[in-house]
Amino acid sequence: MKIRIAILGSGSGTNAENIIRYFQGHSxxxxxxxxxxxxxxxxxxRARMYGIPYIAFTKxxxxxxxxILPLLDENRIDFLVLAGFLLQIPEALIQLYPNKIINIHPALLPKYGGKGMYGNRVHEAVVAAGEKFSGITIHYIDEHYDSGSIIFQTTCEVLPTDTPHDVAVKVHALEYQFYPQVIQETINKEFGLTPDIK
Known part of the structure; x- marks a missing residue:
């Protein structure tokens, strides 16, 4: 029996596709x-292209x-991954999936987090503040935006000449490199699985 992951996203889904590809053929x-x-x-x-069931819903x-809860139950979902998902997670869902909902944020939390801080807004704020570093934060979800316990962070340098787009490119590279791996490690931990090499 495999741990069944649901990905929630609101946008183009580049991170979602990267995650789908990573777990193809996983044991x-x-x-x-x-x-x-x-x-x-x-x-x-992107889900359709990979043959993954997909559903759109209203707020x-x-x-x-x-x-939402019967939908997850019907699909036997064990773990939730947010990838550019902009709605706040309801408390009932957090209670049903304790330490089994994680998110990725395109900055080094607790800086540049909270409601309305997503995508290019984050990178613009980082550049405007003259930060020397940015990066990614992968964290558990709680009842507040971007405030759950941090699982993983890593950094990239922000040069004085960098535009928000330049920072976005560097941060996306970190997301693609680390998010699937951290998802795997977190699932191993939360479900007591033996770490394996994909």
């Missing part, structure tokens, strides 16, 4: 479902326990 875990709060989000098309549906 103990698989991406079993892709969910989005936007019916036109390209993440759904109202997501906040309703009667809608």
């Amino acid at each position: 103990t875990m698989e991406v079993a479902l892709v969910l989005s709060n936007r019916a036109d989000a390209y993440i759904l098309e 109202t549906d997501f906040l309703s326990e009667e809608s």
Whole structure:
């Protein structure tokens, strides 16, 4: 039996595709479902291309326990991964999946986090502040934006000449390199699995 992962995203889904590819043929875990709060989000098309079931839902549906919890149960989802997902996670979902929902943030939390801080807004703030480093933070989800316990951080240098786009390129490279690996390690830890080499 494999640990079944659901990916939640609101945008183009580049991180989601990277995660899907990483877990293809994995012995103990698989991406079993892709969910989005936007019916036109390209993440759904990426799921379709890889033969992963996908569902779009409204914000109202997501906040309703009667809608989202049965959906996850029907699909036998064990672990949730946020990849550019912009809605706040309902408390009922956090309680149902304790330490089994993780997110990636494109900065070094606790700096540049919180409601409204996502995507290019983060990189613009980093550059405007004259930061010498940025990076990624992978963390557990709690009832507040970007405040759950940190699982992993790594950095990249921000040069004085870097634009927000330059920083975004560096941060995306870190996301693609580390997020799937940290997902695997976190699942091993939370489910008591023996670490394995993919």
